[in-house]
Amino acid sequence: MKHVLEFEKPVIELRDKIDELKRLTENSEMDLSDEIVKLEKRLENLETDVYDRMQPWDRVQMARHPERPTTLDYIEHLFSGFLELHGDRLYGDDEAIVSGIAKYKGKPVTVIGHQRGKDTKENIRRNFGMPHPEGYRKALRLMKQAEKFNRPIITFIDTKGAYPGKAAEERGQSEAIARNLLEMGGITVPIICVVIGEGGSGGALGLGIGDRIFMLENSTYSVISPEGAASILWKDSAYAQKAAESMKITSYDLERLGIVDSVIPEIRGGAHRDIAAQANHIDEVISNALEELLALDESQLLEGRFNKYKNIGEYTHLDL
Numbered sequence: 001m002k003h004v005l006e007f008e009k010p011v012i013e014l015r016d017k018i019d020e021l022k023r024l025t026e027n028s029e030m031d032l033s034d035e036i037v038k039l040e041k042r043l044e045n046l047e048t049d050v051y052d053r054m055q056p057w058d059r060v061q062m063a064r065h066p067e068r069p070t071t072l073d074y075i076e077h078l079f080s081g082f083l084e085l086h087g088d089r090l091y092g093d094d095e096a097i098v099s100g101i102a103k104y105k106g107k108p109v110t111v112i113g114h115q116r117g118k119d120t121k122e123n124i125r126r127n128f129g130m131p132h133p134e135g136y137r138k139a140l141r142l143m144k145q146a147e148k149f150n151r152p153i154i155t156f157i158d159t160k161g162a163y164p165g166k167a168a169e170e171r172g173q174s175e176a177i178a179r180n181l182l183e184m185g186g187i188t189v190p191i192i193c194v195v196i197g198e199g200g201s202g203g204a205l206g207l208g209i210g211d212r213i214f215m216l217e218n219s220t221y222s223v224i225s226p227e228g229a230a231s232i233l234w235k236d237s238a239y240a241q242k243a244a245e246s247m248k249i250t251s252y253d254l255e256r257l258g259i260v261d262s263v264i265p266e267i268r269g270g271a272h273r274d275i276a277a278q279a280n281h282i283d284e285v286i287s288n289a290l291e292e293l294l295a296l297d298e299s300q301l302l303e304g305r306f307n308k309y310k311n312i313g314e315y316t317h318l319d320l
Contacts, residue, residue: 005061008269011050014043051268054218057241059250060226062218063198067272069279071098071113071156074196077279078286079104079111087138091171094135095126096163097207099142101151105287110146112139112207113156113196130163133176136206140180143187152190152290155207160225162203177206184209185309190293190301192286195219195251195260196271211305212289213259215251216282217266221259222249258312261289 004012018039021032054062062068075082079102086093099112116129123129139155146153162173184191191210199208199221215221224232229247230239248254251263264281271278293301 003066005058005065007054007058007061008050011043011046011269014039014046018043047268056244056247056250056253057226059218060220060240060244062270063220065270065272066118068197069271069275070118071111071115071158071196073275074156074279074282075102075111075113077276078283079109082111085138085142088134088141090137091134094132094138096129096131096159097135097139099139101142104152104154104290108149108151110142110151110153111156112142112153114159114203114207116158116197127163129159130161131159131203131206132163132168133171133173136162136176136180139207140176140183143180143184143191147187147189150189152192152294153187153210154286155191155193155210157193157195157199157204157207157221158197158219159200159203160198161200162206174202177202180206181209185305186302188298188302190290190296191305192289192293194264194282194286195221196282200225209305209309211293211301211308212261214262214264214282214285214289215254215260216264216271216278217251218270219251220249221251221254222247 002012018036021036021039024030025032025036075098082100082102084098084100088094096115097112098115099110102109102111114129114131115126117123117126143153145151162168162177164173191212193208193210193213195204195208195213195215197216197219198204199215199219201223204221222229224247226240226244226247226249227237229243231237233239233243248257251260254260255263262285264285266281267273267278296304
């Protein structure tokens with residue numbers, strides 16, 4: 001059963017009506033072609049009204065869509081010969097992060113990404129895409145390996161946040177994320193980061209320090225969830241929609257603020273409508289970015305990465 005978001009119900013209902021009329025035409029002698037053409041024109045206008053004018057909370061809902069493509073979905077479409085590697089060599093393996101080596105257009109790369117499940121059973125196995133510290137340490141192990149063998153790194157970000165449970169804290173969750181931030185700042189191979197769903201707080205940042213950061217149109221990137229922000233600001237998570245508008249967490253907001261380099265257009269109605277077509281949009285952006293970054297020597301790469309983060313935001317120096 002397909003999942004329908006509240007704001008897109010009129011579109012889905014009209015689309016289903018058109019499909020029903022097409023089935024009637026195929027299975028009987030009734031000619032409903034004129035009616036179908038009228039409804040398809042109406043659908044086109046309705047999709048423009050709904051999807052081209054999405055509000056921040058609509059994009060939050062789309063980023064969380066249960067059918068939204070995951071890291072493994074994009075790996076299947078973008079890379080060949082993917083070999084997943086497991087474990088952090090310290091504690092164990094964390095299935096909330098997948099990592100491995102693959103070929104991209106015939107060249108070896110390292111691919112790392114958050115991974116949530118497609119159903120309840122898989123979500124439990126992957127801890128709903130919320131990594132433990134061993135997940136971030138596994139990612140760092142693969143990044144260091146990529147650096148050793150001169151392989152570019154491509155990360156996919158899609159997590160509500162790092163797992164906040166007692167066991168994760170006991171094993172050094174904060175240190176593991178902080179270590180990744182430190183090390184990724186100095187990795188001597190290109191790093192390209194793509195936010196494909198939710199980019200939640202430090203859990204996202206643990207894979208998010210790169211030379212280029214891209215966001216899918218209907219993804220989000222924020223220091224806290226809208227519900228969490230609403231609970232702090234207004235003492236009521238019911239104000240999540242208001243918080244989403246205030247926090248500037250959508251791809252276009254973050255592009256305008258200089259946090260991300262560019263927005264990757266999505267298939268109208270969401271990336272889940274056509275994963276292959278969506279992967280093509282991502283492919284174009286990654287290909288262009290890699291071409292630019294591979295032309296730089298090590299010092300140019302690191303200087304560019306340093307300046308990228310140095311120039312984010314505004315600050316004033318005060319002489320005290």
